[in-house]
Amino acid sequence: MADLALPQTLTLSEDFASALGEPVATLDEVVQQALNSAAHRERWKYTKADRFLAQTSASAKPPQISNENQIGVSWQRQPIAQPMSGLDLQQAPEAFARLCFAGEAMRLDITAPVTEPITLVHSENTLPVMIYVSANASLSLIEIIEGHEEMQQSVWIDIGPNAQVLHSRNALNDTPASWQYLNVRLQDAARYRLNNHALGCGIRRQDLHIIMDGQGAEAKLVSAGMVDNKAALDQQITMEHRQPKGHSEQTIHNIVANGGKCTFNGRIHIHEGASGTDAQLSNKNLGMGDNATINTKPELEIYTDDVSCSHGATVGTLSKEALFYLTSRGIDQTAAQALLSQGFLRQCIDGPLAATALEAMIGPQNTSDEH
């Protein structure tokens, strides 16, 4: 396998470079090594990294934001002067490269409980977004990925003690390649919930790195994906429990149909000392039609006793029992299959973007009548 490389030399601001703790002179080499490490190769095993790496240096614009004029909200463009919390060059060298190439980020500060949801719309390659949520603050964040060009988004969220973020994201656009990198750090008793809805496209890559970096933090991830008509979706999730008494719960349902390809890697890493952790992950995949490809791999790394951890991945087809039950009530085979597959996804479609997601993933929602 050829070596992976960035499209051009990294340039860093002095502040950023000095705060990084890596020798700047050899930073390109460090990134190059990280890109070619065994762990990184594994993360990009089923999706070619080259195309995404090439795009990391593309020009980027701020996402469109709405409802930013509220008390407790500030939104500004600023140079990237220091590494953000949760930055791990080894874990995500390509996300680090995006930060360096962009040189600037959009910074959103939330300093109070915010009543109206804040919406970010990404309709092209967008600048990295850094969101800092102060202690005791709360935010409902809506993210919509749209447009038909190749695009990348990276979002870093740092949630302060006892603060809360409800995050809803729809990535339902059709584009040759789309990458969403999301990094969330939770401090003491912080709470985070993500409702993610994704359609496959040429190739959609979603990286999610959640760091439980405070005692008693709670994270819940619910995701529904539909990968049809030779589209592709690659989801890589790392849930890191670094502190005691964290609770994480992940439920990911994906349907893969008609030549679609879906890759899921769900890693739970429980560090030494993170006792009393409760971490649950369930990934269910439904293969339908001809030639669906599903790769799913749950990974557990546990370095402490006294944890409760469950971890499951299934690949299957529609339940014959359920199909028979529905058809025995007069519902024909095709309609019964549609009901079951919709039900499978609907279990993971929720939050303020649920209606749009249902419409895009399942079809028109008309609970009244179907003439």
Add this chain to the structure above:
Amino acid sequence: MNLLDVSNLHASVATDAGPQPILKGLNLTVKPGEVHAIMGPNGSGKSTLANVLSGRPGYAVDDGEAVLDGRNLLDLEPFERAQIGMFLAFQYPVEIPGVSNMEFLKASIDSLARARGEEQPNTANFMRQVRELAGSLDLDPAFLKRGVNEGFSGGEKKRNEIMQLLLLNPKLALLDETDSGLDIDALKTVADGVNRYRSQSNGVVLITHYQRLLDYIVPDYVHVLSNGQIIESGDKGLALELEAKGYAWLT
């Protein structure tokens, strides 16, 4: 005309060791307005009869025929059997998360109406009817928003089957051990539902292990199924005799 005519039915179930013959020449005739109870020891073929008549995958008909209201059942897909008036109340109703009971019932009633060239019911009226039916069977109407049978107790699942029976109003109701796992109050509720369904134009085939259900749903005929054949038929007195003596004196 007979409502249901089963003649010389031979059927086998697919197993890892190949097809296993279960029904070995079964005959049964149900006329409109009749209730037939089918009893018999474990393994005699009671559930297989229900499964074969309703078209559950995994069974093969080797010989014989089954005619419902003039149509040969065994050529039809399960949904077509339902559309011509067959209903199976499941021994183990299936849980379907993500599909609400209401959505399921509406899909069912609409499919049946379409197949019969009838108008699909108005949604508001339909929902009212379903709520009333649920209430009459001691089912909390809130369950209609939940997934089909999801998190239901055994008794709730069985009452949900009877609610569907009353809603869909089929020509023939096959009840596969609907009484199993019910306490006495739930048993009465279920029996009351079946009695409300009974009419001069439909028929009931009641598969049960226990005579107790027949105190509440009084059958016109009781049949004993053994080794894939009906070996004895009688009136409800036969069920009492079986309760007292067991099956050994017959088999």
